[in-house]
Amino acid sequence: MGSANKGSSGDAIRVILSVLVLVVLSVWLLAKLFTSGMVVDAEVMSKEAIAARLKPVGVSVANEGGAPGSRTGEAVYKAICSSCHAAGLAGSPKFADAGAWAGRISQGFDSLVKHAVEGIRGMPAKGGATDLTNEEVARAVAFMANAGGAKFAEPKVEGAAGGDAKVDPAKGKEIYNTVCQACHATGAAGAPKFGDKAAWAPRIGKGLDDLVASATKGLNAMPPKGGYSGSDAEFRSAVEYMVNASK
Ligand code: HEC
Ligand code: HEC
Known part of the structure; x- marks a missing residue:
């Protein structure tokens, strides 16, 4: 009886022990899997996120020299104005949407520039980027309006660090x-x-x-x-x- 009891309690302990070992092992393996998976995910995400965040702004502005006052309409649009106008956020005329721009363009370039510089209704002054010069805003307005069907001449970039400002x-x-x-x-x-x-x-x-x-x-x-x-x-x-x- 005694030995039988001993034997069965020994079996039970062995069973419990092996279950415990299995549980610990699988928890450890799962933890390994998850952490390694998450490390990979985080790497991919950060690479993608960095590329997505830095490319449009960093590249376009850097390409244009980036010095205040020397940025082209396209660079300013990409860096600032696109945050609303690319999707037509808050009732803003959407980029390249000729229907949305036609009425605005008919006001004339100077009036559009004035509104973009000073702000109008949902449009913040200079799109919220107060470090832009009025010239830069005018260039962005020309770039945007032209994509919407206008034929405004974008004001020239003067004194750009890029070197092509003062053309010989x-x-x-x-x-x-x-x-x-x-x-x-x-x-x-x-x-x-x-x-x-x-x-x-x-x-x-x-x-x-x-x-x-x-x-x-x-x-x-x-x-x-x-x-x-x-x-x-x-x-x-x-x-x-x-x-x-x-x-
Ligand atoms: C925070 C969102 C936002 C940003 C950023 C923004 N805009 Fe706008 N913009 C608007 C909205 C909203 C309107 C429509 C305002 C209205 O007519 O009610 C508008 C309208 C305009 C108009 C038409 C004005 C008119 O007289 O009809 C121009 C031009 C314009 N934006 C240029 C720009 C330029 C250039 C930039 C970047 C420097 C810029 N916007 C950035 C929201 C924005
Ligand atoms: C492949 C031939 C070709 C080359 C190269 C060319 N042009 Fe032209 N250009 C034309 C033709 C054709 C017209 C007339 C278009 C029309 O009115 O139908 C024209 C018209 C023009 C006009 C008048 C536009 C208008 O609105 O009336 C200007 C300005 C001009 N060209 C400048 C230039 C400059 C600057 C260069 C060099 C950087 C250049 N072109 C190179 C063929 C050419």
Whole structure:
């Protein structure tokens, strides 16, 4: 009896012990699995989150030099204005939504800029970024309105750290000689010929800003920026060079 009791209580202890060992083991294994899984997740998340957060703002502003006053409309839009206007938050006219912008654009550029600088109803002054210069806001307004169907000329970036702000007048000539003359020297494909006053007069009549805007966008056989890949300011200097030679 005694030995049988001893035997069965020994069995019970062994069973309890092995259950305990199993429980401890599986808890340890589960803990291992979870922590390693979470470490991986956290790594992926932080990489993705960092990429998502830093790319649009960091890259675009850095590309433009980023110095206050020198940021382009696109850089300002991406860094600041897109937080509401990309999705049309709080009743803001949504980016590239021509229907939402048409009525606003009809107020004219100056009035839009004034409202964006001073704020209007749900639109905070300067989109809440008070360190923006009025020029930068104007550039962002041009960039946004143009995406919504307007044809405003974005105010030029002056004194940019990037270096293309003060464009050497010789630059326009150089760009013409290397890029634009391919069509404009002979008037190929209906291009207004360099120095041909009659061909240029009606175009010049539109005003320099409009000329630059349409040539930047491209017009019929005129490719966007004439295929030139440099900055807008440099491209403008090439238009100025051509216009001045054809007045
Ligand atoms: C916090 C959200 C928010 C941010 C950020 C923001 N906007 Fe707006 N914006 C609005 C709203 C809302 C309206 C519509 C206001 C109304 O007409 O009631 C608006 C309207 C506008 C208009 C049209 C004004 C008019 O006269 O019809 C312009 C232009 C504009 N925003 C430019 C900008 C620019 C440029 C930036 C970045 C520098 C910017 N917004 C950032 C919310 C925002
Ligand atoms: C592949 C040929 C081609 C090249 C290269 C080219 N253009 Fe043109 N460009 C044209 C044609 C064609 C037109 C006339 C478009 C029309 O009115 O239908 C034109 C028109 C223009 C106009 C007048 C736009 C207007 O609104 O009337 C300007 C300004 C201009 N080009 C500037 C330039 C500059 C600056 C360059 C060089 C950076 C350049 N183009 C390179 C073909 C070219």
